[in-house]
Amino acid sequence: MPWPLLERYPELAMLNPSALCTLPTPVEPLPGLGANCWVKRDDISARPYGGNKLRKLEWILPDIRREDAHTVVTLGATGTNAGLATSLLCQKEGLRCDIFTFPQPDSPVVRQNRLAMQQAGARLHDRGSLLGAALGWYLHPGRLKRGYYFLYAGCSNPVATLGYVNAMLELKQQIDEGLCPAPAALVVAAGSCATAAGLLVGSQISGLNTRIHAVQVAPTRLGPFSVCNARLTLGMAHTAWQQLGEPGELNPHLLHWHDNYLGKGYGQASELTRQAKTQAARQGLLVEDTYSGKAFAAFSAISQQQPGPTLFWHTFNAHPL
Template sequence: MRPLFARYPSLTDVLPCAEFADLPTPVAALGNDGRGWIKRDDLTHPVYGGNKIRKLEFIIGEWRQQQVREVITFGATGTNAGLATALACQQEGIPCRVLLFDQPVSATVRANLQAMQQLGARLDYCGSLFQTALRYYLHPLRLQRGRYFLFAGCANPAATFAYVNAAFELKAQIDDGVLPEPVEIVVPVGSSSTLAGLTLGCRLAGLKTAVIGVRVAPSHLGLIPACTPATVFSQIRTAHAFLNRHIHGGLSFPAPRPILLDDYYGPGYGESTPEALSAIGLFAEQHGIKLEQTYSGKAAACFIDRMRNSAGPVLFWNTFNSRPAGNLPTAAVRYPLSPPLARLLDA
């Protein structure tokens, strides 16, 4: 049983969970002085890890409950969420369609694009982020029953509870003496449900730890807020209200406010920074842990700064997959890539 349900048994009837992930993920010290720690969510699944796999536990639960016949999501050309969703759909026997927008090309982007095709996802190239979001919201399949539209980053109300559960998992590891209670947790923030869940979950679990979100995605899409303290707080508030309705006696505290830093974003989505590249190199050389420039590298740069200036232990929550791509299954049917995506692989 996941620790969230052990703490609140009444939620088992209202929060379907597929137990898709390999949990709990391990925690390890970074160095010998006890100041730096890492939560290995890169190992959430034996085939493909990362934070999206945690979220998909609760999302797959909804698919089964709603008898979903196709999943439609969107993301950048190298989307980790799209890859994780394609894996989940492949294992559930559900067709997967991913709408894709441009991002700077890297080895990770190419590998993820190939992996999504290998898993049998249908990949629709849409161009810009704005065009992709518009196509997602106005998609004609929304009028058909059995279609499940999953927001970018596997972010929806169900996904928030995956990281509420993760906070209880961490609390159990602290209680078991695996690590001291961190002063801070540092985590990258794109679609916001990881930060929302950890912020609310730490408060529920009785941890005094501050959760520090590092923004790695655009704050706005035009005039529309996309990754801001307000958008994160909206997710927290939604989950808080749900718990108030379904936990006996409700909650004794108001919805907590998130902490979201803009300092490490750099020139744009998917574009690296000198600090991120330095952090990626340090993690690889000193700890044998692979990070990337879009999400985890920027959060790692923040973690290094916070650890150097903190009076107590700081935990880096690694959300990036570390499993080799060769472990992924191959679908019986693979859709051909459109010319723009094929050129990306050949570049």
């Protein structure tokens, strides 16, 4: 069963997730980095487009259907991975897709994603700043009409977080099957924070109690809006915890937040990310400047600093578009 979360919480069956991914995704050793280094291959989670967004969309798509929406409105950077995943899903489902975008540094990945979104029929509403894109999304006239589904950046909302609670339970099954050791540390990119929040909840309810090292890749705040920080991640995790009806308290100390890999800003490459891309390529992994490159740089350092097994949760799409 691809959703061990539903085995543990059968009352969640009403959410009726859609099978968009090929699960479980593999977990593999990275011998070139050391005997205790492993990777969870969500980069090949689905075809034609993989990465972490598809796990979220498995739980979001039924929500879209329940609301009988004809248009999905989302936001992201110029080359948003979440926007691309959403636009491909909308194309498949016969839905319209509006994406409000804000500028990010140009790169081959950005240009490729943008072209693919346009080819999938998405309507791109370019704004000159993150604030402008956010206001376009918040003030969209469809909020006063039926048939519009508003999806936050990164394909993140409360039901999406459950996709990564489920993913952590999937990892626990793989550990129980002897496919990998229980990681002492898990490293993942944190953008809109739903992935890290879900892994945090899953770490505790699975009994693994793995430390979740979330690597910040976006600004902490945008004016009054909380964008990417530990407090937001914990808030999303608490919401998921309450959805599950878990007794006791979520342990916030399992979350280790890293803000020292952001560099000059969102999508800005640094010497660390350039080194990480080269190092990852030697292991047969494709990472980029915005999310996975910064997370892999952190993974390389963390795996050398602590003695137990360290797992890199790979969130970027590996399939050529």
